[in-house]
Amino acid sequence: MPMVRAIGIDPGSRFTGYGIVEGDGNRLRHVQNGTIRIPPKLPFPERLKVIYDRLSSIIQDVQPHCMAIEDVFFAKNVKSALRLGQARGAAILAGVNVGLPVYEYSALQIKQAVVGYGKAGKDQVGEMIGYLFGLRELLESNAADALAVAVCHLNTHASRVRWKLPGTL
Amino acid sequence: MPMVRAIGIDPGSRFTGYGIVEGDGNRLRHVQNGTIRIPPKLPFPERLKVIYDRLSSIIQDVQPHCMAIEDVFFAKNVKSALRLGQARGAAILAGVNVGLPVYEYSALQIKQAVVGYGKAGKDQVGEMIGYLFGLRELLESNAADALAVAVCHLNTHASRVRWKLPGTL
Numbered sequence: 001m002p003m004v005r006a007i008g009i010d011p012g013s014r015f016t017g018y019g020i021v022e023g024d025g026n027r028l029r030h031v032q033n034g035t036i037r038i039p040p041k042l043p044f045p046e047r048l049k050v051i052y053d054r055l056s057s058i059i060q061d062v063q064p065h066c067m068a069i070e071d072v073f074f075a076k077n078v079k080s081a082l083r084l085g086q087a088r089g090a091a092i093l094a095g096v097n098v099g100l101p102v103y104e105y106s107a108l109q110i111k112q113a114v115v116g117y118g119k120a121g122k123d124q125v126g127e128m129i130g131y132l133f134g135l136r137e138l139l140e141s142n143a144a145d146a147l148a149v150a151v152c153h154l155n156t157h158a159s160r161v162r163w164k165l166p167g168t169l
Numbered sequence: 170m171p172m173v174r175a176i177g178i179d180p181g182s183r184f185t186g187y188g189i190v191e192g193d194g195n196r197l198r199h200v201q202n203g204t205i206r207i208p209p210k211l212p213f214p215e216r217l218k219v220i221y222d223r224l225s226s227i228i229q230d231v232q233p234h235c236m237a238i239e240d241v242f243f244a245k246n247v248k249s250a251l252r253l254g255q256a257r258g259a260a261i262l263a264g265v266n267v268g269l270p271v272y273e274y275s276a277l278q279i280k281q282a283v284v285g286y287g288k289a290g291k292d293q294v295g296e297m298i299g300y301l302f303g304l305r306e307l308l309e310s311n312a313a314d315a316l317a318v319a320v321c322h323l324n325t326h327a328s329r330v331r332w333k334l335p336g337t338l
Contacts, residue, residue, distance in 0.1 A: 077247070088258070
């Protein structure tokens, strides 16, 4: 099975995490992870540009085959949903504008794929990601979530190929 | 006072309205308006790309000096806020990515600027815009709202210049 390199995104208007993972059948390899810190004093439109520009530059560098992002249904309130939605839109555009297919996974699917249990806590997801890739250094929470959605996609992708389901990159 | 051409945006994940208005002191001139219809069957990331690409192309054609967009604080619920946020993010990026300054106005400011009354209904805003520009043909609701925020910006801009407040394009 050909190697697939996925960039996972955990979007936010203050911190946007990203994590790049390569999958090759059952083997997963950590490539890179990080957190984009958006200066809170910037006007909001400029903050979206920071997310878009930084992610575009990372995508340009690491040349992933696809993007994976959590499909969000909940937020603390309407105001935070509006902010999160805009950050998420900026992140997705950084992918689709260079032709990357973008895959969305629910929190349930991500937890199921990473921890094997859909009701796992956020901490458990982070711990499992740290363990999976032998990342001893403290993994930042947004970066861990971004790696988690990339892992979720690659596992889903691997199952699809294994079971010959309608496939995707 | 130099002429300023503003593109106003009324974003939405199903319909995104745009309206281009030129302002020259107290005179406002309607340039163009329309509604981008986003095919609802497209995957959500692709829908964001439709908004971004269509607006980028309109901006390329009409070369506005700035973008004006309603600053949204309310939505029916968290789910619709997330969708609206993403559409709004895509629209803003189409502006900031080509260096346009993006100005945000509250619904109150827009109604105040267009109807002269902050608690005016949505219909009144549309009627006033149709009247203001002598647009006899039925103006679509999203396009009318987009023209309204452009008018709001140009009036605010005109007042700023007139009163020598810290100015903006």
